[in-house]
Amino acid sequence: MEYLWNNHSRIQYISQHFSIAPCDFCYNLQFFALNYVHFFSKIYEGKENFMKTKIVIITSTYLHPFVEKAFEEFKEECDVTIADYTNFEHIADIYKKYETIADGFMVSGTTALSAIEHHVGEFKKPVVSFHADMISFYHALVKFFLERRDLDPKRCIFDFMLPIIQSPGNYEHASVDYLIHELDLNNLALTMDQWANKSTTGDFSMIEMNIALKIIDLWKQDKIDMVFCSYSSTIPLLEEHGVPYYFLYPVKDQLESQIKELLSQIRLEKYRENLPATIAIAAHEPSVSDKTDQILEDAIQNIKKEFLIDAILQKESNVYYIYTTHRVVAMITKNFEVGYIIAMLKKNYDISAAVGYGIGKNITDAKKHAENALRESWNTDGSFVMNETNQLIGPLGSSQFPSFPQNLPDNIFKIAENCKLSTLTIQKLISIIKMTGSYELTTNELADHMGVTVRNANRILRNLENGGAATIAHTRSTTSKGRPVKVYRLKL
Numbered sequence: 347m348e349y350l351w352n353n354h355s356r357i358q359y360i361s362q363h364f365s366i367a368p369c370d371f372c373y374n375l376q377f378f379a380l381n382y383v384h385f386f387s388k389i390y391e392g393k394e395n396f397m398k399t400k401i402v403i404i405t406s407t408y409l410h411p412f413v414e415k416a417f418e419e420f421k422e423e424c425d426v427t428i429a430d431y432t433n434f435e436h437i438a439d440i441y442k443k444y445e446t447i448a449d450g451f452m453v454s455g456t457t458a459l460s461a462i463e464h465h466v467g468e469f470k471k472p473v474v475s476f477h478a479d480m481i482s483f484y485h486a487l488v489k490f491f492l493e494r495r496d497l498d499p500k501r502c503i504f505d506f507m508l509p510i511i512q513s514p515g516n517y518e519h520a521s522v523d524y525l526i527h528e529l530d531l532n533n534l535a536l537t538m539d540q541w542a543n544k545s546t547t548g549d550f551s552m553i554e555m556n557i558a559l560k561i562i563d564l565w566k567q568d569k570i571d572m573v574f575c576s577y578s579s580t581i582p583l584l585e586e587h588g589v590p591y592y593f594l595y596p597v598k599d600q601l602e603s604q605i606k607e608l609l610s611q612i613r614l615e616k617y618r619e620n621l622p623a624t625i626a627i628a629a630h631e632p633s634v635s636d637k638t639d640q641i642l643e644d645a646i647q648n649i650k651k652e653f654l655i656d657a658i659l660q661k662e663s664n665v666y667y668i669y670t671t672h673r674v675v676a677m678i679t680k681n682f683e684v685g686y687i688i689a690m691l692k693k694n695y696d697i698s699a700a701v702g703y704g705i706g707k708n709i710t711d712a713k714k715h716a717e718n719a720l721r722e723s724w725n726t727d728g729s730f731v732m733n734e735t736n737q738l739i740g741p742l743g744s745s746q747f748p749s750f751p752q753n754l755p756d757n758i759f760k761i762a763e764n765c766k767l768s769t770l771t772i773q774k775l776i777s778i779i780k781m782t783g784s785y786e787l788t789t790n791e792l793a794d795h796m797g798v799t800v801r802n803a804n805r806i807l808r809n810l811e812n813g814g815a816a817t818i819a820h821t822r823s824t825t826s827k828g829r830p831v832k833v834y835r836l837k838l
Contacts, residue, residue, distance in 0.1 A: 398425040399612055402444040404462070405454035406431060408578040413454070416601050423609070433554055433579060434458065438465030445470060450612045452476055452604065455576065457506070457553070468800050472611035476604045477595035478576055486574065486594050487522065494572075499523040502572040503564070505557050505580065517564055521574050522574070558583040565589045602736075619673035621734055622709040623717035627666045627687065628724070630698040642666065645695045649687060653678060665720070667713065675703050675731070682798070683768075685729035685742035701729035739796070761838065765813030771806060776838050785836045786819055807834050 407430045417426050429444065431437045434457075438784045441451065441462050450472040459475040491497065507520035518524055534553050558580040564570045565587065568611040575581060575593045584591050596604075629642060643659075646666055650657050667727070678686055682703075691697040691802040700723040704716025715732035719740070722730040726742025758776075762769045778795045779785055787795075793803035810816035815837050821830035 376404075399423060399609060400425045400427070400447060400449045401452060401608065401612075402427045402429055402448040402450075402806040403452045403454075404429050404431060404437065404458065405452075406439050406578040408581050409454050414593060416598070417605070420605060431458075431579070438462045441466060449616075450474075450608050452608060454578070455578070463805075468805055472608060472615055473801070474604050474608045474611070476596050476601055478596050479600055482594055482597050482600065483525075483574075485597060486592065490592055497571055499526065500573065501570050503561070503570055504574050504576070505561060506576045508557050509553060510561055517560075517569065554579050561589060562580060562587045618734075619671065619676075621672040622706055622712040623670050623672050623675045624704045624706075624709070624712040625668040625670065625675065625678075625687070626702040626704065626713075626716040626720040627668070627691075628664055628700050628720060630700060640654070642691075642694055642697060643697075645691055645697065649678075649690070665717075667716070669709060669712075670733075672705050674785075675705065679703065679729075679731070681802070682731050682739050683743060685740075688727075688729050689725075700724040703729065703731040705731070705733045707734055737794075741770075743768060761813065761815050765808065765809045765815050767809050767813075772838065775806075775810075775836060779836060779838060786833050788822065788831050788833055790831070810834070810836065 355679070359752075401424045403413050403417070403426060404819065405428065410428055410430055413428055418426070420426070427444065427448075428830030429440045431440055437458055438461065444451070445466075448471055451469075451474075453462065453473065453475045455477045459473065462473075463469070475800075477515050481806045491499070500518065502522045502524065503520040505520075507525070508517070511517075511519040517704060519528075554577055557577060561570070561573050561580070561584060571590065573584070573589060573591045575584070575591045578593060581591065581593065627642075627646060630689070643666070644662070646659060646668065650659070650668075653674070655670045657674065660667050660669070676682065680686075685701065687701050691699050700720055702719030702721070702723050704719055705713065706713045706715050711734070715734075715736070719730040719732045719738065722738065722740065726741050730738060730740030731742070732738050738798075758769050758772050762772050765772075772795055778787070778792070789800055789803045789807060792798075792807060793800045796803065796806075798806075807816060811818070811834070816834045817837070819833050820837040822833050
């Protein structure tokens with residue numbers, strides 16, 4: 347590496363034969379060196395399984411053997427840890443325990459996933475849930491009722507239906523017969539999601555016990571003959587009271603599809619983390635002395651030390667460039683929410699500066715995007731990000747000096763407070779409405795417009811719904827076999 351790095355003639359030779367500018371080649375070579383050192387340090391540390399994807403599966407004790415068997419064929423590709431939970435009250439603790447070491451999570455059931463999300467807020471790693479879908483339901487029902495023709499569908503209930511029926515006394519609305527003949531199956535998933543979004547942390551803590559007690563009570567009153575279970579954690583209590591049950595396992599194809607989806611999300615996340623990034627910094631008042639110039643350079647060096655980041659610092663004219671990775675920029679900006687560098691330069695060094703962050707598919711693009719973001723930052727009080735898809739994000743807020751623009755309408759503050767979102771987020775949403783000319787959008791559309799993950803976009807829309815600033819207008823069918831997509835109407 348040192349030989350290549352310092353041999354100028356070799357750089358010239360390669361740049362000529364591959365049509366790469368010598369300066370661009372140097373940038374790319376240095377960027378490669380950062381990742382080269384990081385890569386081989388993993389080997390040096392003796393981490394034999396560093397190439398394997400680390401997946402943590404959060405499930406119930408009852409489902410443990412099923413999950414273990416399902417993952418047999420993925421053992422070569424994944425380092426799998428199965429973590430059992432006993433109830434929803436402590437399920438978030440399991441997630442937090444593995445959050446820093448896992449590449450991704452699988453959670454058994456959408457309700458269990460919602461319970462974790464209510465506790466931790468935003469997921470920092472890819473998370474998917476696996477559960478029995480409608481195909482699994484019908485497969486189980488056909489198989490079971492062919493074997494048990496003596497059973498009455500009106501006296502067989504689904505446990506997951508009990509919490510969402512409008513009248514708790516109408517247990518018949520949780521029956522197999524009601525599901526087949528009365529319930530709008532297209533809106534079942536939507537109804538489940540709405541119930542989960544409106545539920546509190548306390549609701550999730552009690553849900554399993556309440557469901558189990560309700561089923562046992564119905565059994566003792568001789569109102570049911572069978573329960574189809576999707577909440578596996580309630581099964582020990584049902585067995586204790588002799589309640590007949592049939593667990594709704596996910597079909598194999600669906601489970602494998604969810605595993606592959608998670609692996610794809612993890613690979614995409616790792617790819618994006620390692621994309622080249624450039625931070626462009628320019629003082630609003632260019633230095634006229636070597637002393638002032640040295641202060642700015644020292645400040646940038648301190649940023650590198652403070653965050654313990656791998657980065658290359660270069661200066662061109664009056665602009666400083668920090669060459670690093672997407673992962674580092676996301677860390678410094680708290681996932682593109684705060685403009686820490688601007689605040690730090692002002693507070694600690696009394697330097698007023700413009701800052702632009704650029705993400706690109708290569709270093710040349712990253713630098714260009716950083717310069718575009720820098721131009722936007724120059725005429726405002728905040729920094730901007732331009733990502734690899736040319737989306738401009740910003741201005742970013744400040745972690746050091748949290749303040750709100752004084753000229754914002756009062757209703758924006760009220761909406762932000764009710765929805766537990768920042769005024770910056772509300773302003774971005776209003777801009778999206780103006781840009782698209784529509785108050786309706788999906789989670790994926792919001793993620794694209796704001797340059798955030800689908801998970802973050804879903805959180806924003808859920809907060810808006812809970813705060814009364816958005817409603818689910820309707821669902822939109824997709825070409826895939828998945829559930830219909832929810833379309834939200836914003837009230838901004």
